[in-house]
Amino acid sequence: MENYQRLDGVFQALADPTRRAVLGRLGQGPASISDLAKPFDMALPSFMKHINLLEESGWIRTVKQGRVRTCAIEKKQFAAVESWLAAQRSLWEARTDRLEKFVTRENPT
Known part of the structure; x- marks a missing residue:
C-alpha cells in the first residue's frame, strides 16, 4: 500500500502541464529556477509551488549555491513509474491474450 501512495504523488506531479514542461526541460540538464520559470506566465511564488511539488514527489532535487537554486x-x-507500467502492461497483455483465445476458439455446437 505504501508503494501505491508513493506512486499517487508521482503521478499527481505529472498531472499538470507546467510540471511536465519543467521535467521536459530538465531532461536536457540542470537549470536554475529563474531559467525554468521564464517561459511561464505566472508569478515566481506560483511557479515555486510547482517546483516544491516536483521535489516533494521525488521527480527533481534542488541545490542552493549562493543566491541561485538549481x-x-x-x-x-x-x-518506479516504468516498473509500475511494466506490471500493468503484463497484466493487460495476459488478459487480452485470454480474451483472444476465448473469441477465436471454435465453438462446438
Missing part, C-alpha cells in the same frame, strides 16, 4: 531531474522516479 534543479536537476531525479532518475529513480522514472524507474
Whole structure:
C-alpha cells in the first residue's frame, strides 16, 4: 500500500502541464529556477509551488549555491513509474491474450 501512495504523488506531479514542461526541460540538464520559470506566465511564488511539488514527489532535487537554486531531474522516479507500467502492461497483455483465445476458439455446437 505504501508503494501505491508513493506512486499517487508521482503521478499527481505529472498531472499538470507546467510540471511536465519543467521535467521536459530538465531532461536536457540542470537549470536554475529563474531559467525554468521564464517561459511561464505566472508569478515566481506560483511557479515555486510547482517546483516544491516536483521535489516533494521525488521527480527533481534542488541545490542552493549562493543566491541561485538549481534543479536537476531525479532518475529513480522514472524507474518506479516504468516498473509500475511494466506490471500493468503484463497484466493487460495476459488478459487480452485470454480474451483472444476465448473469441477465436471454435465453438462446438
